[in-house]
Amino acid sequence: MQHQGLLHNHANQVVSDGVDDANEPVTALLGLPEPSTARFDEPPFAAPADNAAIIVVEEDARTRQSLCQLLSPGWAPQAFGSLDDADGARIEPGRPAILLLGPSQATEAALQRTAAALEATPGTGAVLLVDFASPTLMSLALRAGLNDALSLDSANEHLAKAVADLARRLEDDLTRQRDGQRPTTASGGTRTGFVTSVFSPKGGVGKSVIAVNLAVALARRTGDPVVIVDLDLQFGDVAVMLRLQPRHTVADALSAGELLDEALLRSFLARHDKSGVFVLAAPTSPSEADLAGPAPMLRVLELLRDMFPHVVVDTPPHLSELVLQAVAASDAVAFLVGLDVPSVKNAQLGLQAFDLLQVPRSKVTLVLNRADSKVHLSARDIERALEATIDIGFPSDLTVPQSVNQGQPALIAYPRSRFSSQAYELADLVLARADETRARSR
Numbered sequence: 073m074q075h076q077g078l079l080h081n082h083a084n085q086v087v088s089d090g091v092d093d094a095n096e097p098v099t100a101l102l103g104l105p106e107p108s109t110a111r112f113d114e115p116p117f118a119a120p121a122d123n124a125a126i127i128v129v130e131e132d133a134r135t136r137q138s139l140c141q142l143l144s145p146g147w148a149p150q151a152f153g154s155l156d157d158a159d160g161a162r163i164e165p166g167r168p169a170i171l172l173l174g175p176s177q178a179t180e181a182a183l184q185r186t187a188a189a190l191e192a193t194p195g196t197g198a199v200l201l202v203d204f205a206s207p208t209l210m211s212l213a214l215r216a217g218l219n220d221a222l223s224l225d226s227a228n229e230h231l232a233k234a235v236a237d238l239a240r241r242l243e244d245d246l247t248r249q250r251d252g253q254r255p256t257t258a259s260g261g262t263r264t265g266f267v268t269s270v271f272s273p274k275g276g277v278g279k280s281v282i283a284v285n286l287a288v289a290l291a292r293r294t295g296d297p298v299v300i301v302d303l304d305l306q307f308g309d310v311a312v313m314l315r316l317q318p319r320h321t322v323a324d325a326l327s328a329g330e331l332l333d334e335a336l337l338r339s340f341l342a343r344h345d346k347s348g349v350f351v352l353a354a355p356t357s358p359s360e361a362d363l364a365g366p367a368p369m370l371r372v373l374e375l376l377r378d379m380f381p382h383v384v385v386d387t388p389p390h391l392s393e394l395v396l397q398a399v400a401a402s403d404a405v406a407f408l409v410g411l412d413v414p415s416v417k418n419a420q421l422g423l424q425a426f427d428l429l430q431v432p433r434s435k436v437t438l439v440l441n442r443a444d445s446k447v448h449l450s451a452r453d454i455e456r457a458l459e460a461t462i463d464i465g466f467p468s469d470l471t472v473p474q475s476v477n478q479g480q481p482a483l484i485a486y487p488r489s490r491f492s493s494q495a496y497e498l499a500d501l502v503l504a505r506a507d508e509t510r511a512r513s514r
């Protein structure tokens with residue numbers, strides 16, 4: 073291993089994102105026991121990328137020791153009492169290095185110095201541990217350019233995974249940099265993202281499955297970062313459909329108030345590794361839904377629009393102020409209707425509400441889900457009732473509930489299914505609309 077003063081060099085900035093996902097079996101998400109083959113003395117997470125250097129910096133010897141113990145022994149953390157001493161840490165150029173700063177390092181000077189070190193050395197990241205979860209301190213750390221901030225309370229549960237995830241992302245960034253690609257993290261770009269909300273005034277018509285698969289299809293088609301926001305604040309299940317157990321949710325973003333900026337918002341996103349799609353998940357408890365007024369939600373959408381070329385919004389099945397405002401703020405609306413009379417009646421009401429809100433019909437893509445169901449109602453009947461043309465139909469497809477129960481998007485689990493090919497088709501309609509909108513605004 074080559075010796076290199078981590079806290080002295082200067083080079084490119086490493087952009088990253090505070091994200092969190094889980095490889096838990098889906099049965100675990102439901103609280104069901106899972107047969108385990110793991111031995112108790114095995115570390116909970118595999119060692120991060122080969123040779124990743126983990127550098128713990130904390131004045132207090134006891135805290136320092138417990139931080140090291142929270143990491144699996146295979147990670148071989150190097151522990152120091154100060155940033156000065158940490159300059160002697162062994163890191164290997166071209167390999168990830170992660171600084172774990174204990175609570176004694178939660179000072180402006182230490183954060184600034186760390187941020188400069190991160191900026192100077194590609195492939196480095198930092199996580200701050202704070203005594204208690206303080207939004208102000210977390211925001212300060214993230215704004216300074218650190219990758220994550222955790223409270224000591226939650227370190228027991230989350231630190232090992234946060235470090236493993238960060239190591240993997242740094243490794244990815246380094247690989248991309250070596251290959252001459254731009255990082256796929258949320259940053260830069262045109263900074264005028266296209267927001268598509270998936271809407272229906274009725275529940276159970278397939279909004280969430282279509283929103284999730286649309287997000288994955290957009291990511292696959294464009295290679296750009298895509299984010300999906302779950303605005304079904306009470307019963308959102310985007311995270312479950314992607315088998316994620318996010319540490320943060322949209323409730324954190326909506327309650328952050330003045331503190332909310334891109335860095336803080338980025339730390340609230342989870343990432344679905346298989347597709348690269350970022351997720352702002354619904355709150356874990358329905359009671360957290362109350363705190364949402366339209367203003368903070370609109371701010372969240374505007375920030376995401378600056379951070380991602382494509383934003384997909386999943387919505388709850390009702391016409392609340394929050395939902396209507398989200399729809400009005402969107403560039404396109406995938407309006408779902410099912411092949412049943414209540415669904416069509418509610419769609420009529422929904423479209424009337426759009427008219428009242430002056431949401432132009434040109435923004436609406438009418439989507440018929442389960443278009444091939446054998447019921448005494450035809451697509452033509454629906455078009456007549458709604459005085460609108462159906463733009464795209466999704467077939468009723470057994471792979472959809474199957475993929476939902478596997479916690480995988482159908483597009484990944486069954487890429488050649490008819491449902492998946494329609495998800496690509498919908499993505500193409502959205503992309504065409506995004507091109508038109510961008511051309512008009514030029």
Ligand SMILES: Nc1ncnc2c1ncn2[C@@H]1O[C@H](COP(=O)(O)OP(=O)(O)O)[C@@H](O)[C@H]1O
Pocket residue numbers: 272274275276277278279280281282389441442466467468469470472473474476491
């Ligand atoms: N095209 C389809 N084919 C088969 N099943 C579907 C289809 N679309 C949706 N479903 C099923 O309907 C259920 C409800 O879909 P969901 O996306 O949760 O609806 P919503 O978000 O509108 O409440 C899903 O669990 C899924 O299994």
Ligand SMILES: [Mg+2]
Pocket residue numbers: 279280281304308309386387
């Ligand atoms: Mg839903």
